[in-house]
Amino acid sequence: xxxxxxxxxxxxxxxxxxxxxxxxxxxxxxxxxxxxxxxxxxxxxxxxxxxxxxxxxxxxxxxxxxxxxxxxxxxxxxxxxxxxxxxxxxxxxxxxxxxxxxxxxxxxxxxxxxxxxxxxxxxxxxxxxxxxxxxxxxxxxxxxxxxxxxxxxxxxxxxxxxxxxxxxxxxxxxxxxxxxxxxxxxxxxxxxxxxxxxxxxxxxxxxxxxxxxxxxxxxxxxxxxxxxxxxxxxxxxxxxxxxxxxxxxxxxxxxxxxxxxxxxxxxxxxxxxxxxxxxxxxxxxxxxxxxxxxxxxxxxxxxxxxxxxxxxxxxxxxxxxxxxxxxxxxxxxxxxxxxxxxxxxxxxxxxxxxxxxxxxxxxxxxxxxxxxxxxxxxxxxxxxx
Amino acid sequence: xxxxxxxxxxxxxxxxxxxxxxxxxxxxxxxxxxxxxxxxxxxxxxxxxxxxxxxxxxxxxxxxxxxxxxxxxxxxx
Numbered sequence: 440x441x442x443x444x445x446x447x448x449x450x451x452x453x454x455x456x457x458x459x460x461x462x463x464x465x466x467x468x469x470x471x472x473x474x475x476x477x478x479x480x481x482x483x484x485x486x487x488x489x490x491x492x493x494x495x496x497x498x499x500x501x502x503x504x505x506x507x508x509x510x511x512x513x514x515x516x517x518x519x520x521x522x523x524x525x526x527x528x529x530x531x532x533x534x535x536x537x538x539x540x541x542x543x544x545x546x547x548x549x550x551x552x553x554x555x556x557x558x559x560x561x562x563x564x565x566x567x568x569x570x571x572x573x574x575x576x577x578x579x580x581x582x583x584x585x586x587x588x589x590x591x592x593x594x595x596x597x598x599x600x601x602x603x604x605x606x607x608x609x610x611x612x613x614x615x616x617x618x619x620x621x622x623x624x625x626x627x628x629x630x631x632x633x634x635x636x637x638x639x640x641x642x643x644x645x646x647x648x649x650x651x652x653x654x655x656x657x658x659x660x661x662x663x664x665x666x667x668x669x670x671x672x673x674x675x676x677x678x679x680x681x682x683x684x685x686x687x688x689x690x691x692x693x694x695x696x697x698x699x700x701x702x703x704x705x706x707x708x709x710x711x712x713x714x715x716x717x718x719x720x721x722x723x724x725x726x727x728x729x730x731x732x733x734x735x736x737x738x739x740x741x742x743x744x745x746x747x748x749x750x751x752x753x754x755x756x757x758x759x760x761x762x763x764x765x766x767x768x769x770x771x772x773x774x775x776x777x778x779x780x781x782x783x784x785x786x787x788x789x790x791x792x793x794x795x796x797x798x799x800x801x802x803x804x805x806x807x808x809x810x811x812x813x814x815x816x817x818x819x820x821x822x823x824x
Numbered sequence: 825x826x827x828x829x830x831x832x833x834x835x836x837x838x839x840x841x842x843x844x845x846x847x848x849x850x851x852x853x854x855x856x857x858x859x860x861x862x863x864x865x866x867x868x869x870x871x872x873x874x875x876x877x878x879x880x881x882x883x884x885x886x887x888x889x890x891x892x893x894x895x896x897x898x899x900x901x
Binding site: 566607608609610611659662666742744745746749809810812813814816817818819820822 | 839840843852853854855857858859861862865878881882883
């Protein structure tokens, strides 16, 4: 996808997202206006292959776009990145019939896909499910409760993890596609979080049935899909959204310091100001470098399940989460009570701070650090990916 | 697979229960994750007096009891 094709849709979506970010945050509601913009501009089809009329986007395109959206609204960026993760996974692992049914509609902006992978009682473990699919001949019956489904009430289709038919262990997991009209949705509660409020990540129950050909990959094959693609792309997309949010906040602060009003508050010869600005920029550059490097490894590595690659991908997630939140915290400290802490400040640091506080909790950093400690012991030669 | 090997495996396979652990059952399906894999590795190395080099610590090696046991046997000879 060339920059000239990309610039319009991204700019327009950012503009719409920015206009409505105050109200979606205040009301903890889904950014319908930004989703409409993504549909109309073709952005929603970024990761659909060209053969289906999509943007044929690479992971680099996904990252570049998500960072820009994140500057306008982190929730919109996360919604976009997660949609792209579903589309790219379906494009890579879906069967011919599923691909030709769903991907042209994605490319046309008619399909926003949500992910249903959370499950009560499993503590956010991606790779297990205790909700079995019930197989009756060629039909797979779904009855799935999920405590957190980002954008679920607005989605046109879902990628759902469930225990495979006849599973003898919760680690035998299927990934299924269900169109909106194949399931009934029951919303089981509300969404009133500290930040990332416009992701509208509601608890819900999905009940319905899908034909066998809507299984993505093989029965019980989700682990391979997750390790080989789904999880790395998820971490990359989230990291880009967080980096965009932190970079956007940083940009607003720089703009303010250089404005007429800002000059009254900030002295550009202040060594404290300059070293703090340098530190924040360095954190952004470090996360950005790690993000781009991880993309290049994921795009080129023959095998993504080696300890060195898994260590890198997990480290991207944990370091982006802590690094981007640290930048938001530094900016609050730098600008002080009025511009760093008050809701009404045009710098909107208070919101960015709340938004980025969620980063370490989404697919918890602690869990990834436990995994990485174990993986590190399997790579005594420290072969850095 | 050696019966002693199966006995070493079992505590790290939380979904195996009391069922037989066949040579071709996928260890990940039986509950092996990266944290348990490193604990299992230590247990195997202690029990069978081998040291499995980094380059063998792949998903392939940990795929099934058979694949893991074959690496152990190879290193023991």
